[in-house]
Amino acid sequence: MATDLNEILSHFAVNVKTQPYGNGHINDTYLVEGLPCTILQRINTSIFKKPDEVMANIAAVTEHLRRKILAAGGDPERETLTLVPTLDGAPYYVAPDGDCYRMYHFIKGAKSFDQAENPEMFAASAHAFGKFQRMLADFPADKLYEVIPHFHDTPDRLRQFREALERDAAGRAASVKPEIDFVLAHADCVSRVTDAIADGSVPLRVTHNDTKLNNVMLDEVTHEGICVIDLDTVMPGSMLYDFGDALRFGASTGAEDETDLSKIEFDLTYFEAFTKAFIEELGDSMTARERELLPFSALLLTLECGIRFLTDYLNGDTYFRIHREHHNLDRCRTQFKLVADIETKLDEMAKIVAKY
Ligand code: ADP
Ligand code: GN1
Numbered sequence: 001m002a003t004d005l006n007e008i009l010s011h012f013a014v015n016v017k018t019q020p021y022g023n024g025h026i027n028d029t030y031l032v033e034g035l036p037c038t039i040l041q042r043i044n045t046s047i048f049k050k051p052d053e054v055m056a057n058i059a060a061v062t063e064h065l066r067r068k069i070l071a072a073g074g075d076p077e078r079e080t081l082t083l084v085p086t087l088d089g090a091p092y093y094v095a096p097d098g099d100c101y102r103m104y105h106f107i108k109g110a111k112s113f114d115q116a117e118n119p120e121m122f123a124a125s126a127h128a129f130g131k132f133q134r135m136l137a138d139f140p141a142d143k144l145y146e147v148i149p150h151f152h153d154t155p156d157r158l159r160q161f162r163e164a165l166e167r168d169a170a171g172r173a174a175s176v177k178p179e180i181d182f183v184l185a186h187a188d189c190v191s192r193v194t195d196a197i198a199d200g201s202v203p204l205r206v207t208h209n210d211t212k213l214n215n216v217m218l219d220e221v222t223h224e225g226i227c228v229i230d231l232d233t234v235m236p237g238s239m240l241y242d243f244g245d246a247l248r249f250g251a252s253t254g255a256e257d258e259t260d261l262s263k264i265e266f267d268l269t270y271f272e273a274f275t276k277a278f279i280e281e282l283g284d285s286m287t288a289r290e291r292e293l294l295p296f297s298a299l300l301l302t303l304e305c306g307i308r309f310l311t312d313y314l315n316g317d318t319y320f321r322i323h324r325e326h327h328n329l330d331r332c333r334t335q336f337k338l339v340a341d342i343e344t345k346l347d348e349m350a351k352i353v354a355k356y
């Protein structure tokens with residue numbers, strides 16, 4: 001990138017060493033090794049077209065969390081993101097080229113992980129995401145902008161997939177016939193959660209909507225959940241989105257972009273650890289239908305993410321950051337392998353849910 005980061009940093013009153021940081025697919029993240037240490041992020045404005053609205057959501061949500069954490073005797077500097085305003089008091093800086101940058105305090109003594117080392121560590125992330133949702137239960141949802149409309153509307157994701165297939169912008173459709181067929185064979189089930197929202201059996205809540213393991217900071221030493229991060233997509237949604245998406249990523253025995261599919265399975269021990277912790281945090285507020293759909297939500301959110309990766313592959317890789325050719329196709333294949341495995345385990349998963 002041609003941007004002079006030190007010039008950008010002078011608008012936040014810092015001028016020190018920076019380096020690219022983290023494994024996110026969307027924003028450009030930099031570690032700024034100043035005093036205090038901070039995180040600088042270039043917001044991906046081709047995805048978040050109204051950065052004002054994204055930042056208004058984040059400011060309001062972190063302010064709400066700060067009050068809750070203080071009331072509970074916690075440390076808001078560690079347990080929620082803290083925005084650093086620009087010298088002009090703005091929540092983010094717009095560079096002359098139109099790029100948008102925001103800054104957060106660096107969360108000390110904690111790490112984000114791409115894979116859980118054991119089920120306990122994964123359970124810690126469930127407690128963190130569950131607690132996050134509990135703390136936001138009384139946040140006025142109508143104050144949130146819908147920054148990406150239809151974000152977890154799986155039928156709409158399927159519609160976008162069909163459009164991409166029709167357009168075949170990158171000329172790749174002919175080479176991914178098995179993946180296309182996989183999507184079409186699963187078209188029947190995509191509206192199960194949106195239908196439940198529409199008939200009122202699954203309520204809308206303030207949800208995170210991007211609950212992969214590397215969006216939560218765990219204590220470096222104890223691996224206890226410290227802080228939920230990546231708040232760009234906090235919007236009204238279903239708790240099933242947060243549950244299913246976390247399992248999609250965290251209960252897989254391999255990386256999201258693993259090319260050896262024999263390494264990819266859906267691990268029921270991890271499912272059980274996460275489910276137990278999530279129900280401990282949120283069980284009291286769950287409706288019967290939410291509880292019933294927990295296992296299916298893991299399948300649905302995995303299918304949805306696979307459809308999104310395949311759609312992006314067909315579009316010529318315009319959404320998710322890629323690091324190699326066919327990266328989005330590799331990601332799609334792990335998701336579909338997981339879906340096929342989850343399908344064989346749904347009964348077992350329902351028995352696990354019934355235990356808690
Ligand atoms: P993306 O939207 O691209 O996924 P994230 O907000 O998730 O970006 O940030 C990417 C990575 O940067 C995270 O996985 C985490 O490792 C690190 N990170 C982000 N914010 C902080 C923070 N405040 N303190 C420490 N690390 C952070
Ligand atoms: C993106 O931003 P990041 O890397 O945490 C994406 C999620 C996907 C995920 C797949 C705003 O998450 O929806 O599930 O990649 N975020 C956005 O790994 O689209």
Ligand code: MG
Nearest residue numbers: 024214215230
């Ligand atoms: Mg992230």
